[in-house]
Amino acid sequence: MSKKINVTVKRQDEQNSGSRWEKFSLDYESGMNVTTLLQRIAANPVTVDAGESTPVAYDACCLEEVCGACSMIINGRVRQACSALVDNLLQDRPDQITLEPMTKFPVVRDLLVDRSFMFNGLKKVRAWVPVDGYFDRGPGPKMSPHQQEDQYPLTECMTCGCCVEACPQINDRSSFIGPHAISQAILFNEHPVGQFEEGERMKAITGVGGIGDCGNAQNCVKVCPKNIPLTRSIAKAGKMATKFVFRNFFGT
Amino acid sequence: MASERVVVVGGGLAGLAASMRLAEAGVSVDLISMVPVKRSHSVCAQGGINSVNTATRELGDSEYLHLDDTVYGGAFLQHQPPVKEMCDWGPRIIDLMDRLGVAFNRTNEGNRDQRRFGGTMYKRTAFAGATTGQQLLYALDEQCRRWEVDGLIRKHEYWEFLGPILDDNGVCRGVVAQDMFRMDIRAFPADAVVMANGGCGLIYGRSTMSLICTGGAAGRCFKAGVKYANGEFIQVHPTAVPGTDKLRLMSESARGEGGRVWVPKKPHDDRDPMSIPEGERYYFLEERYPKYGNLVPRDIATREIFDVCVNQKLSVEQDRLCVYLDLTHLPSSTHKKLEGILAIYEKFQATDPRVKPMKIFPAVHYSMGGLWCDYEKNEQTGGLVLGSPRNHQSNVPGLFVIGEADYQYHGGNRLGANSLLSCIFTGMIVAPSVESYMAALRTRASDMPTSMFDQEQARHKTHCDALISGNGDENPYHIHDELGDSMTRNVTVVRYNKNIEQTLAKIDELDERYKRIRLSDKGNWTNQNLSFSRALGDMLVLARVIARGAMQRDECRGAHYKPDFAITAPDADDPATLRQQAIKWCDAFQASNDQWLKSTVCGYRPDGDHEFGYEEVDTSLVPARPRTYGLKGAEIIEEVWNERMKKKSTESAADTQAVANA
Structure with missing residues (x-):
């Protein structure tokens, strides 16, 4: 048998x-x-x-x-x-x-x-490059191989949900947007054109359910099947958030 | 007046490109997809996207040469105006994707890097690691999300297309679709419908395609009257990794970056491949095709691997057919560029391809054929009249077809890295065609009686209920297995009429058995069993179109290879005899083209006895010529052929002169 x-x-x-x-x-x-x-x-x-x-x-x-x-x-x-x-x-x-x-x-x-929650998060952080339109306007910005290598791992996020599942901060009592969305916000904040909407993204990141809700458990990065440096993105988001809040506070 | 609405079915590269362009033009889009669009099959494309670029131009490349490679690789079976337009758009499309944030690999100066793919001498292929399809799809997904936030695109994910709605005049006025969770069936009225439903690999059971690539949507359009063209042209990718649930693609970029294909000269040599000395390895592609080496077009690479394993019995393993694809000699910087695909191999085979050659075998990969659609030629440029409502419109008015679902761009065989281009290109250009079509519409979907939509909705509901309540003794999954086995055995790499006949008889049998299927899930909530079984019915319909098309086409062209109709290559040593043989070869080639340089166009008949017709191919830009990649006697064939063409053009010039004189 x-x-x-x-x-x-x-x-x-x-x-x-x-x-x-x-x-x-x-x-x-x-x-x-x-x-x-x-x-x-x-x-x-x-x-x-x-x-x-x-x-x-x-x-x-x-x-x-x-x-x-x-x-x-x-x-x-x-x-x-x-x-x-x-x-x-x-x-x-x-x-x-x-x-x-x-x-x-x-x-x-x-x-x-139903993982709609994750896709809605991508809407909140405006995870896209705000191009003028789809007519021919020549190539995109030049980028060093080094920049590309930083960017590439973040672009591999397939919205699979492993990080959300592993994150202790995602529960009935919290409105945390999730590690994946933070990482995508960083991806576009660091893009030469994406950064034009950094302010909009930072509003979401510093608002309710934003980076402040991350408890730094670092579970997300351990379960990511694509080995996306999620905690690195979160650390960057933290720094950007401090700057953003500061700037807003002093109105500069 | 209600604003214009368009339904787009399918959210892969083509569907998303179309949706985003329509939204940009202010048109409201209902985007229907069986999966969240970000999970569409385009993610599986690995290697890259072709276009002429500044680096290849330096070496003499041009849009014309991209066109030439594409139609030559496709065995001249595509209408050339759309292909020309696509090649012309290539550089602009890559630029656009670059602007949308695709992480293309970079040179030290910060420009996009390119690699070489099969069927060309130029490094035309831009790439983002080895996950280019995923990266391109995500960029378009992001743009569509932006339009979703703005309210112009409404996504209906986990909804399955059940069929187009045609009015009494046969004009498409919307679609019926089903919520795959709640199982509600509803009509989506639309002024135009764009089908971007992808390929149909599941007809072959296991393939490199995703589980959603059933051909279900195409089958439903075909049954509603849309013609299906060149179904018999199915690309079998030379390098895939066999698995129990799927045959996983190993991208052509592995060879583009220097990967070598070989087998041990000793059959089933069970030594560690790394210990087999060079002299005992057979690099059959390099030996047989010195010019292209490992980068011959896919149909040829596939047949050679098949030949080495089946005819010469040199498979690496005794009980399983496979050859080595070796990347172990490449530097780690190259391995890094191929990270995505190497990780797939490592994960699924538990072997590190950086230190041990991969074991691969061909697998069904792409359907060059698809739903028939039209185009309007621009007589001045030789390309398309942009914005013509004819571009990509099927024979059913108001129903457009783009992406892998259409049949226009790849002829008898698709070149690697041309599919991503054709998908985005068709999505981009269908938008203005749809706009022109809608601008000329006298009546809108909103003017149609609601009873028409209700009736179609009810008809699909009845069909669904019948499937669920069926109480026969047949298991749909077993029927699917048997269909896949028979199609893979007889209608793929090497085709014989007597074998295809067996498959047609098998389809007859399976059709009968399909009438007696019993679903193991009779519920009305997230019934995946229903969705699969319904698609199986459509797979059977398309399988017949593919097999009959293959049966009738008695020739060899691109992916369609029938040894019984192959033309024997010249092989004599004596120059005079060799020349005679080449003359004969050219005669036979000419005769074959006279008879078969035409597209199969098939119309549905409910009794299964579909109507097969043939359509002339527009080869006005690049005249058909012998496809001689590495063929023995290629040089002499080309010489004879060129002499012939020269003579023909002198004669026709003389004729013109004579007419002028008379």
């Missing part, structure tokens, strides 16, 4: 319904990842205890960790399901793999959550 993998999934039918655990037993195949497990469950949604169930709802798209869709909690750790290789998971814990939805976002169903 082929090797079996035990997969336990936290399920929730609707936004406001309670949750329950379901256990699935799946055939092992070398090179599998967690999205493959979910695909196998979809094709044959039969639980170990209760028989026929429904496919587990989950978010997934590119399957190569660039789209940010498939974040979930796997064996207690937030990460992307596509890059979570079953062989590695079994090495750490041979008896089972546990899948849960992220906890900082409203659950839509099962492992699928």
Whole structure:
């Protein structure tokens, strides 16, 4: 008989319904990842205890960790399901793999959550270059390779939600905008043209839910799948905020 | 009068570029996407975006040569006016993306750096690490967010397009879509609809494409009467990493930056690849194609890898087909430029490609074909009449098609780093076309009776309910697996009619079984099972279009390769015989072009017996010529062909003279 993998999934039918655990037993195949497990469950949604169930709802798209869709909690750790290789998971814990939805976002169903909060944050910090228009106006500003190397890691943020999930300051009692949004604000504040709207961004960063709500736990940077230097962005945001408040206070 | 509204379906590069340009023109946009637009499949594009640039110009490059490379690489199957326009726009598009903040790699002076991609001799490709698609998409996503804040773009993310709404005159007046969470179905009235729904790789089961690239939206437009063109032209990317859920792309930039493809000369040599001496390695692309080396166009690289593994049985592994893609000899500065893709390999294969060659194999990657759309040629420039309502409008008035979903730009084979360009370009130019179309509209969607929208909404609801209540014995996921297997086996790299026939028979069988599918989720909340099963129905429809198109096209062109119709390359040692062979080759090539230099255009019929017609290709700018990359006897073929062309032009000049004299 082929090797079996035990997969336990936290399920929730609707936004406001309670949750329950379901256990699935799946055939092992070398090179599998967690999205493959979910695909196998979809094709044959039969639980170990209760028989026929429904496919587990989950978010997934590119399957190569660039789209940010498939974040979930796997064996207690937030990460992307596509890059979570079953062989590695079994090495750490041979008896089972546990899948849960992220906890900082409203659950839509099962492992699928609503991350609108994060995209709204990007609106608040005006995370874009305020160009005049899309007609031809020649190239963008020159940039040193060094500047590009600073900028590039921040541009890789795929709004996956790992940092938000890990941040203790994001909870029912706080309106913290989240590490991802702070980092994007810094990206555009440091862009030669983006900086023209620095003031607008700093209003959001220094306002309610801004940088002041960061507790400096530094969890965000540990879970970021793209190794984005989030704490560096936060430190920069702190400095910019001090300057901004100072300037505003003295009206210069 | 109500203001103009446009629905854009799909939020990849093309859809976002179109939305942003329309918003800039003051048009309200409803942007419908199955995923938050930032997660669209464009993020997967790795290597870069092509355009002529100051550095290549110094070496003699021009927009014309970009056009020439594109149509030559595409085996002359594209109408040349749109391609010319695209190549002309290339530099402006890169400039724009630069202004929007894309983190392009830089030279020491602070200019954009470029790399070389397949099918050209020039370093035309601008790039941002090895995640160029992601970076470009984010820049457009940011601009669309800006317009969202301003109220001109309304996003409907996690909404699935179910079909266009056509009025009694066959004019498109909006779309029906479904909320993928709440499952509500509603009509979106619109004065014009822009389809930017991307590719259809999931028809092949596993491919390099994202899970959303089902072809569902294209299938639904096709069933509503939009024609589908050149479906049989499916690009198989030479280098992908096989996985259980997906075949992950390993960008062409790996070869662009000096990566070498090889196999051990000894079949299934199980030594550590690093310990295999140079003399015992077979660098087959470099040996067979000295001019282009590892950077031959994709269709050729794919066939060679296939040939080495299947025919010559030189696969690295015995039970799995693969070859080495070796980057171990490159300096760490180069590895850094390729960080994005190297990280993917390392993460998914648990092996460091910086110290050990990667194992790769071809995978389905891109659909050159797609929904048919029109263009208006500018007789003076040879390009397009910008702002003509014909540009990118399909045969259904008011329904426009752009991006990978259309069929215009890549002909028989797409060159690497041209897709990002074509997606942004088509998004940019469709906006003024849509505006002109709407300006000439006598009646607006808002003038249409609400009953028309209600009826369409109800029709889709009925279809949905029928799928959910179906109580047969067939599992949609199994049908999908079988479809993917059959299509991959018979309608990809090497095609034989008898095999394609088997796939067509398989599709017949699967069509029947599809009628008896049973969903394992019968609920009415976030039912992903329903979405997948509905798309499967559309995949079956398009699979037939692809397979039938391939069946009927008895020739070799670009990605479509049928050994039974290949022209034998000259190989004689004796110069006179070689020349005779080359003459024969050119005759056969000419005959093949006379018969097949035309686009397949397919119209839907409910009984599955779709109408296949053919459309002449406008090759007015670059006359078709033999595609001889590395072909044996290339020189003599070119010599004979050029003599022929010269003679032809002298004759036609003489004819003109004779007419003038008469």
